[in-house]
Amino acid sequence: MLRYISWLIIAVLILPIAGGMILIIPPAFGYLPLLGGDAISLEPWQRLWHTPGISRSIGVSFGTGLATTALALIVVFAFLATFSPTRFDRWVNRLMSPLLSVPHAAAAFGFAFLIAPSGLLLRGFSPWLTGFERPPDIMVVNDPFGLSLIAGLAIKEIPFLLLVSLAALPQLNAQQKVMLARSLGYHPRIAWLKVVAPGLYRLVRLPVYAVLAFATSTVDVAMILGPNLPSTLSVQVVQWFNDPDLSYRFLAAAGALLQLLVTGMTLVTWWALELTVARLFHAWIRRGGRRGGDRLIRVTGRSGMVMAISLSGLGLLALFVNSVAGFWRFPSSWPANFTLSHWLAALPTIERPLVTTLVVAGLAASIAMLLVLAALEQEQRQNKPATRALCLLYLPLLIPQVGFLSGITVLSEMAGYGPSLLVVVWGHLLFVLPYIYLTLSESYRQLDPRWAWIARSLGSSQAGIFWRIRVPLLLRPMLMAFALGVAISASQYLPTQLLGGGRIVTITTEAVALSSGGDRRLIGVWGLVQAMVPLLGFLFAMLIPKLLWRRRKGMQRA
Amino acid sequence: MNLKHHLELRNIKLSILGQTLLSLNQTIGPGEPLTVMGPSGSGKSSLLAFIAGFLPAEFQAAGQVILDGHDITGVPAERSGVGLLFQDPLLFPHLSVAGNVRFGIRGGGREVDREVNDALAEVGLEGFGLRDPETLSGGQRARVALVRLLLSRPRAVLLDEPFSKLDAILRAEMRSLVFDHLRDYGVPTILVTHDAADAKAADGILIKLRVR
Numbered sequence: 001m002l003r004y005i006s007w008l009i010i011a012v013l014i015l016p017i018a019g020g021m022i023l024i025i026p027p028a029f030g031y032l033p034l035l036g037g038d039a040i041s042l043e044p045w046q047r048l049w050h051t052p053g054i055s056r057s058i059g060v061s062f063g064t065g066l067a068t069t070a071l072a073l074i075v076v077f078a079f080l081a082t083f084s085p086t087r088f089d090r091w092v093n094r095l096m097s098p099l100l101s102v103p104h105a106a107a108a109f110g111f112a113f114l115i116a117p118s119g120l121l122l123r124g125f126s127p128w129l130t131g132f133e134r135p136p137d138i139m140v141v142n143d144p145f146g147l148s149l150i151a152g153l154a155i156k157e158i159p160f161l162l163l164v165s166l167a168a169l170p171q172l173n174a175q176q177k178v179m180l181a182r183s184l185g186y187h188p189r190i191a192w193l194k195v196v197a198p199g200l201y202r203l204v205r206l207p208v209y210a211v212l213a214f215a216t217s218t219v220d221v222a223m224i225l226g227p228n229l230p231s232t233l234s235v236q237v238v239q240w241f242n243d244p245d246l247s248y249r250f251l252a253a254a255g256a257l258l259q260l261l262v263t264g265m266t267l268v269t270w271w272a273l274e275l276t277v278a279r280l281f282h283a284w285i286r287r288g289g290r291r292g293g294d295r296l297i298r299v300t301g302r303s304g305m306v307m308a309i310s311l312s313g314l315g316l317l318a319l320f321v322n323s324v325a326g327f328w329r330f331p332s333s334w335p336a337n338f339t340l341s342h343w344l345a346a347l348p349t350i351e352r353p354l355v356t357t358l359v360v361a362g363l364a365a366s367i368a369m370l371l372v373l374a375a376l377e378q379e380q381r382q383n384k385p386a387t388r389a390l391c392l393l394y395l396p397l398l399i400p401q402v403g404f405l406s407g408i409t410v411l412s413e414m415a416g417y418g419p420s421l422l423v424v425v426w427g428h429l430l431f432v433l434p435y436i437y438l439t440l441s442e443s444y445r446q447l448d449p450r451w452a453w454i455a456r457s458l459g460s461s462q463a464g465i466f467w468r469i470r471v472p473l474l475l476r477p478m479l480m481a482f483a484l485g486v487a488i489s490a491s492q493y494l495p496t497q498l499l500g501g502g503r504i505v506t507i508t509t510e511a512v513a514l515s516s517g518g519d520r521r522l523i524g525v526w527g528l529v530q531a532m533v534p535l536l537g538f539l540f541a542m543l544i545p546k547l548l549w550r551r552r553k554g555m556q557r558a
Numbered sequence: 559m560n561l562k563h564h565l566e567l568r569n570i571k572l573s574i575l576g577q578t579l580l581s582l583n584q585t586i587g588p589g590e591p592l593t594v595m596g597p598s599g600s601g602k603s604s605l606l607a608f609i610a611g612f613l614p615a616e617f618q619a620a621g622q623v624i625l626d627g628h629d630i631t632g633v634p635a636e637r638s639g640v641g642l643l644f645q646d647p648l649l650f651p652h653l654s655v656a657g658n659v660r661f662g663i664r665g666g667g668r669e670v671d672r673e674v675n676d677a678l679a680e681v682g683l684e685g686f687g688l689r690d691p692e693t694l695s696g697g698q699r700a701r702v703a704l705v706r707l708l709l710s711r712p713r714a715v716l717l718d719e720p721f722s723k724l725d726a727i728l729r730a731e732m733r734s735l736v737f738d739h740l741r742d743y744g745v746p747t748i749l750v751t752h753d754a755a756d757a758k759a760a761d762g763i764l765i766k767l768r769v770r
Contacts, residue, residue, distance in 0.1 A: 383615055450644055453612050456635035457642040458662030458710045464636075468661075472652040553692035554651030 005374045010392050013430055017395060020407030027253035035246050044254035053230030058262055060146040061233045065216030065266040067150045072157040073208060075308060078301030080165055081192040092305060099312050100159040101534040103491030105512050108224040109527040110315025111152040112141045113322055113520065118330055120318045126331035134330050142228050149226040157211045158308040167442065168203040172196055187294040194285050210397040212270055216263045217400030220493035220512045233259050237402045260403040316531060323524030342521040350529055357490050357506040357533060364428035365485030368436045376444040381462055393437055396430040405498045419501025427495035432485040439484055443477035479541035487534030507533065562588045563626055565714045565746035570621035572604050579604060580767055586746035591760040593749045596767030602750040606716045610642060611635040625714055641712025645719045647703035649691035655702055656687035662710025677705045697728045704736055708743060715740055717749040721756060733759040
């Protein structure tokens with residue numbers, strides 16, 4: 001049984017995705033007998049083509065993907081070039097995990113509350129600097145070029161890319177390489193970029209592609225921050241899927257296929273950019289410049305990182321202030337009075353979605369943990385690396401959700417399951433499993449194999465080693481991985497919405513649904529609750545091992 | 559305590575990528591040490607890994623390991639009766655000192671408690687049972703590791719550079735402690751090292767390996 005675990009994992013992930021993608025094709029060409037489409041035709045594509053503003057939607061999705069990824073990558077690399085174990089940097093490092101755990105939608109709401117014409121930022125500068133006595137009539141959030149969408153996405157992707165980079169760095173021996181380059185006369189930042197960055201980029205390429213795919217196709221963030229009329233392609237596709245007029249399904253299927261193409265095109269464009277940048281980079285290295293740009297890199301890295309962190313933090317603050325604000329006139333920085341009434345009014349309606357969120361997240365994270373641990377145990381016991389096919393695990397992170405989720409709903413109908421909790425859990429598993437595998441496999445493989453050898457030579461069985469050695473020694477990373485799984489599941493919008501058929505209501509689906517209503521007080525409450533679920537998870541994951549091993553100094557360092 | 563265990567290495571040949579690393583044919587009697595010396599890359603650690611049953615899949619091995627007349631080649635390490643001592647004491651950080659020692663003992667109860675305490679007292683660690691291993695000095699940890707090994711009742715013992723991380727004074731002390739105990743205990747021992755003083759202290763058959 002354990003021997004086939006890798007293949008089981010691949011089947012659990014790949015079958016629904018492949019099936020979902022294949023099932024989108026016939027309706028995209030007009031074939032879906034259930035809805036009266038008996039003949040293959042190009043009619044959905046013609047309709048798609050005649051949708052007002054469709055080229056603009058495509059353009060925004062494409063541009064958002066490239067700009068977000070480039071922005072996040074530049075800030076992270078410039079920051080890492082400047083990174084040294086100073087107090088400031090360690091502090092940044094510590095803030096990353098909690099920032100990463102804030103769901104995309106909650107972060108987007110916070111960001112919107114911050115930069116809106118009547119938002120916290122402008123209030124802070126009004127009227128003493130700007131002279132505004134009333135909110136200016138400009139479209140900051142939902143701007144037609146997707147700039148606020150790009151900024152809102154980038155401040156979420158920066159912690160992600162920074163964390164994966166920090167995890168990859170130890171393999172590169174960065175400090176020694178930089179020291180060597182500095183002894184050859186290179187300034188520290190230039191040295192880092194020239195000798196460490198190329199190797200690091202190779203290691204984080206996959207996460208970068210995941211950011212790219214996500215940014216081109218996000219639905220919830222684009223609904224909150226992205227342009228309207230026309231909105232991004234992915235948002236339009238979801239609207240078509242949810243249209244009560246079932247004939248829109250054909251259009252939606254064609255749109256989903258188009259989204260796959262657009263994301264694919266973005267990846268190809270990025271890859272072409274990679275080649276160009278690599279060529280320029282090599283020319284730059286060959287020229288042998290030792291100091292030019294050192295300052296620019298430092299300023300970019302530091303200020304970019306400070307901006308990303310403070311915008312995220314202030315966004316959460318904005319959510320909080322809005323959720324307890326009483327009367328709040330425009331240019332005042334703070335509400336005239338505070339009230340708990342929004343919370344008290346919202347709490348009764350929060351309970352059920354919260355329970356649903358926790359049940360789905362708990363199930364998805366537990367199943368994922370079981371599968372991943374089984375695969376990693378098998379790898380350890382076989383004493384050889386797992387099958388390379390496991391890299392298929394990253395597929396769900398590289399394919400736009402709208403491209404296969406609707407197909408999965410058809411698939412589950414065909415299998416006789418309507419929208420249900422279990423289908424939603426399976427849908428979440430597609431995204432929870434890769435991340436749990438990513439985080440846990442690293443710590444699992446890094447554990448000194450001699451622990452297991454000693455234990456076996458002392459008579460412990462394989463199962464005994466798992467329970468008596470690996471679980472206690474890896475308790476912290478295991479709980480962290482579980483918390484990450486819960487956080488990822490809790491923040492899923494589209495899988496819950498589509499696979500649950502609108503009947504499974506979680507904190508996230510409800511919060512995103514509120515976004516169109518525009519009641520800031522209510523959104524503040526829901527956004528904060530949404531942000532708190534993963535945060536509490538990580539808190540427990542950190543505290544439990546601390547409490548459990550408080551008498552064991554050797555367990556504190558890990 | 560004096561047991562009569564024999565370890566026989568019969569026509570052992572280790573190779574990687576078709577290249578032979580070492581070949582060996584040797585019998586080790588009760589309480590006898592066999593010292594294998596050689597530079598890194600000579601395959602001496604792979605030899606231990608093979609006997610203990612942890613040889614990575616990329617190695618090819620031929621030959622048999624016979625312990626007390628039973629072929630233990632390929633027998634799972636938890637049943638082969640071969641004990642290990644590494645250069646690091648590798649005390650489980652989540653267990654107390656006594657918990658570490660007990661790890662290799664089957665069963666529980668008062669009797670085991672007393673056995674553990676007595677054994678710790680014998681190496682000068684009386685009353686250390688409840689301590690966190692992290693609070694022990696390097697020499698104390700090495701002694702706990704030795705006690706843990708002996709109480710698991712191995713029928714043969716493999717030592718992988720067990721003294722290389724200790725300072726000079728401790729090293730001499732631990733050498734005599736370990737070899738005296740293993741000799742008294744009467745198990746065949748294989749010591750892998752690149753330190754000639756270790757080989758001298760072991761005072762047994764010496765095999766020198768070369769990089770091929």
